[in-house]
Amino acid sequence: xxxxxxxxxxxxxxxxxxxxxxxxxxxxxxxxxxxxxxxxxxxxxxxxxxxxxxxxxxxxxxxxxxxxxxxxxxxxxxxxxxxxxxxxxxxxxxxxxxxxxxxxxxxxxxxxxx
Amino acid sequence: xxxxxxxxxxxxxxxxxxxxxxxxxxxxxxxxxxxxxxxxxxxxxxxxxxxxxxxxxxxxxxxxxxxxxxxxxxxxxxxxxxxxxxxxxxxxxxxxxxxxxxxxxxxxx
Numbered sequence: 174x175x176x177x178x179x180x181x182x183x184x185x186x187x188x189x190x191x192x193x194x195x196x197x198x199x200x201x202x203x204x205x206x207x208x209x210x211x212x213x214x215x216x217x218x219x220x221x222x223x224x225x226x227x228x229x230x231x232x233x234x235x236x237x238x239x240x241x242x243x244x245x246x247x248x249x250x251x252x253x254x255x256x257x258x259x260x261x262x263x264x265x266x267x268x269x270x271x272x273x274x275x276x277x278x279x280x281x282x283x284x285x286x287x
Numbered sequence: 288x289x290x291x292x293x294x295x296x297x298x299x300x301x302x303x304x305x306x307x308x309x310x311x312x313x314x315x316x317x318x319x320x321x322x323x324x325x326x327x328x329x330x331x332x333x334x335x336x337x338x339x340x341x342x343x344x345x346x347x348x349x350x351x352x353x354x355x356x357x358x359x360x361x362x363x364x365x366x367x368x369x370x371x372x373x374x375x376x377x378x379x380x381x382x383x384x385x386x387x388x389x390x391x392x393x394x395x396x
Contacts (some may be wrong), residue, residue: 179329207383216375216386217330266329268384276320276384278329 175201177269179279186257186286193253194282196267203269207276208242208249211264223250247271257286290314290377293387301395303365308390310376311358315395317379319359324373324389333361366394 176199186192196206204226209217221237223229224243231237239261241253250269254261267279292311300306308341310319318337322330334343336352336359343350347370349362363370369395 177329205382209336214373214389214391216389219383219385224385264327268329270382275332275335278322280329281327283327 175269175274175277177203177267177277177279179282181282182280183283186284188258188286191253191255192257192284193251194265194267194284196250196252196269196279197255198248198269198271198277201269201274202247202271203250204247204271205246205269207268207270208240208250208252209266209268211266211281213264217266220252229236254284257284259286262273262286290322291376291385291387293376295390295391296388297391297393299393299395300366302367306363306366306375308359308361308374308392310387312378313357314378314380315356317356319356320377320379320384321359321361322375322377324375330375334362335348363392366392367396368394370394 178197180195207243208220211217212218221229221231221242223242225244225247243265244250262285264274264281266281268276270276294309314322320335321333324330334350339354341352347364351360374390376387
């Protein structure tokens with residue numbers, strides 16, 4: 174079956190620094206990748222959709238300069254949280270789709286900004 | 288983004304009881320998916336329903352898709368503590384998913 178690997182699984186960073194999260198499709202080519210944010214005991218909120226080789230499409234209210242998304246290859250997308258602040262602390266989850274595969278989710282990244 | 292309403296928000300039952308989770312929308316979806324999520328993990332797909340009126344069974348789980356493809360339900364028979372988790376419905380439209388708010392299910396031994 175399709176597998177999506179997300180790293181790191183957790184990260185703690187200082188306020189003002191940037192953090193990069195990687196999302197890899199291990200056994201299929203992901204033409205589209207999605208990035209979600211999830212607060213405790215709440216649902217997944219779509220942040221942006223990215224297609225390989227093109228600029229990401231951000232959902233309303235999501236700052237594109239704050240959350241930089243790169244989808245340079247069919248197996249890798251990255252989310253960089255720039256100048257992170259405590260309010261950016263959250264659980265970030267990626268999802269990938271491509272070919273005959275539906276939506277496969279990564280295991281998530283717990284970001285804590287101190 | 289199309290709105291999916293999920294109910295109830297929380298459900299706590301005794302082992303062996305049955306439970307039903309509902310997912311409703313005013314919009315039509317090309318497909319509807321149910322996921323289960325454990326704390327600190329990503330969602331795991333349980334089922335995808337595509338056809339209006341469709342019923343799918345997965346062991347003790349029964350999924351229904353409404354005739355108009357706007358609503359769905361998940362029924363668990365004889366719930367077990369291993370069924371504890373966050374259940375999420377998600378509607379697909381324009382090649383992306385919109386998630387419901389989720390139902391936190393706790394099955395007490």
